[in-house]
Amino acid sequence: MTQTDTKIRLLDAAESLFSQQGFTSASLRAITTAAQANLAAANYHFGGKEALLSAVLERRLLPLNQQRSDRIDQVLAAATTAGTRPEVEALIRAFIEPTFAFRRDKNGSSEFISIIGRAMTSADPLVRDLFLALVQPLFSQLHQALCQALPQLTPQLIFTRLFFTMGAMGHCICFPGMSQIFNGNSASNPEDDIFMTNNLIRFVTAGLEAPC
Amino acid sequence: MTQTDTKIRLLDAAESLFSQQGFTSASLRAITTAAQANLAAANYHFGGKEALLSAVLERRLLPLNQQRSDRIDQVLAAATTAGTRPEVEALIRAFIEPTFAFRRDKNGSSEFISIIGRAMTSADPLVRDLFLALVQPLFSQLHQALCQALPQLTPQLIFTRLFFTMGAMGHCICFPGMSQIFNGNSASNPEDDIFMTNNLIRFVTAGLEAPC
DNA sequence: GGTCATTTAAAACGAACGTTTGAATTAAGT
């Protein structure tokens, strides 16, 4: 049982319990117990509870943001090659699809996604600022891309509507099993998730493209 | 200083601190101190912290929901009189406008609104269920009304899109001073709030009316 | 003014929290 093992088990346990109970309510005792580690291990490996949250966020969010950023760049590059404006739906899809795919594919990250769903509007400025600092560049990138796609709208209005988009999406990812309730299913399955994702994309695209 | 005085001061202080710090982080000690009451007063007048939250929610939410419900009924009645279908925008406006007007008008309730913005997606099932039980009838009423307004869409799809609507709106009310950042203002003012409200109504109306 | 219920007050309860300590244990390097 090496150092890396314990660190990863701590990150996994923290991710799961932060997701289920929130940052404040999930105690280091519960996290270290779930990770089969000693209570002091969290402070030894990360330096404190806040630093543990930071590590949990960065482990998943940095790769996810890179993926979303790359897809936005691909949409912009294709539009440039074709000599057209980027399409709103393609940009929104580039942003939203990886987020929900992340929840289906990676191990344990289905619970992570609900952390960021709540971090966005957390009452705790510590949690909120940690998250916002990590997504701010991506948010600006998407905003600028949407300004290209919607030249008839002011950047201010696009900003406002992008804010609504974040709200609609954040609401969907606050609970791991949100998508299945739309179809009345009790067990989680990929089809429900894809149904919700496509409908969300259609919804916010229509909202973003609404006449001024 | 009568009993009513203390109860009201406790509700006001709890509302403010629950809003700023969340249910778990806001302690009864901080609340009773802010209310200029003894620590034991919260348990004496309400029976416990959970019951205090319940009282805080009911005090504001019952009148607000009545107001929203009445306005939805008015839209439906007007459509029936005119022999037409109710309009989506009118129904959404009936639901959203009182919520934001509530924030501007009533004393102290600007902070309350951010409580319900977060309660909707709270990780704490106690907070979440308390809120959901209070809004479920109104939610069903709005859903049924929207089904009348959008007969070409399935109730299931309308439900999904109404869920997105709740997310977009909930995101806007999580912070008292959210509306002003759209216009770059530092101080809160009614115009920013109305700007956001109207744009939110336009955004979700377009999303709800999007072709299937 | 005296009686009784209501409300306020100070103090303490046990439990849970994040963090720290110092010794014991394990792994790594020579």
Add this chain to the structure above:
DNA sequence: ACTTAATTCAAACGTTCGTTTTAAATGACC
């Protein structure tokens, strides 16, 4: 095998929490 660094462990630190208790103060009513 020995030394040294890294890791794990049990225990305790001081704080804060929601709640309860018991007495004092305040109110209403006859």
